[in-house]
């Protein structure tokens with residue numbers, strides 16, 4: 001296999017053991033990625049890392065150049081990509097601090113560059129997206145969790161919203177009726193673009209709050225921050241134990 005790459009979400013502008021890249025981000029045919037791709041030894045092998053929201057966490061979900069990010073990772077030699085994502089929990093099994101490897105998604109985003117096949121001078125391309133995540137990498141993530149005794153929920157439907165605002169309670173009720181367990185803002189078009197590039201992509205999602213209307217009162221940013229901090233150690237352990245097949 002080629003290399004494993006990790007796309008860091010909220011709380012992950014760097015990963016323990018993987019320093020930040022010092023150089024400027026290289027450009028791609030789609031413009032600059034969120035940051036330069038860094039690489040380091042993690043769990044005994046070289047891993048690539050790219051912070052999705054930029055090195056200083058300044059790029060909101062709808063402004064991320066998803067095409068450039070995945071392009072840059074593939075150019076750096078990635079074959080497998082784990083997208084880390086902080087999410088809200090909708091259904092009862094997905095309370096704060098639960099880790100999940102979603103097996104399905106529903107895309108509610110709009111206005112994002114969704115495809116590399118965006119011209120009118122070549123044949124139209126329709127990727128198969130019945131199963132949006134790479135099954136072998138999902139299995140490998142679950143196996144890594146099992147190996148070190150960290151619980152990961154093996155199936156979930158990830159609803160991807162536009163953001164950057166959080167949802168209304170009615171929007172979350174609709175997501176639940178649609179079958180979503182989790183809600184986040186960055187799962188798409190990342191997963192589809194990875195598929196277009198032939199990258200084996202999976203999401204390791206971590207719940208940082210109950211979605212709007214699922215707990216009393218407003219969603220507090222302080223609560224989200226605390227829960228991100230509570231998740232990072234377990235996520236880093238899983239990534240160190242991960243051996244993509």
Ligand code: HPA
Pocket residue numbers: 086087088089161166167183184185208209210211212
């Ligand atoms: N909604 C959307 N995205 C999120 C949430 C949420 O409640 N929590 C973390 N990312």
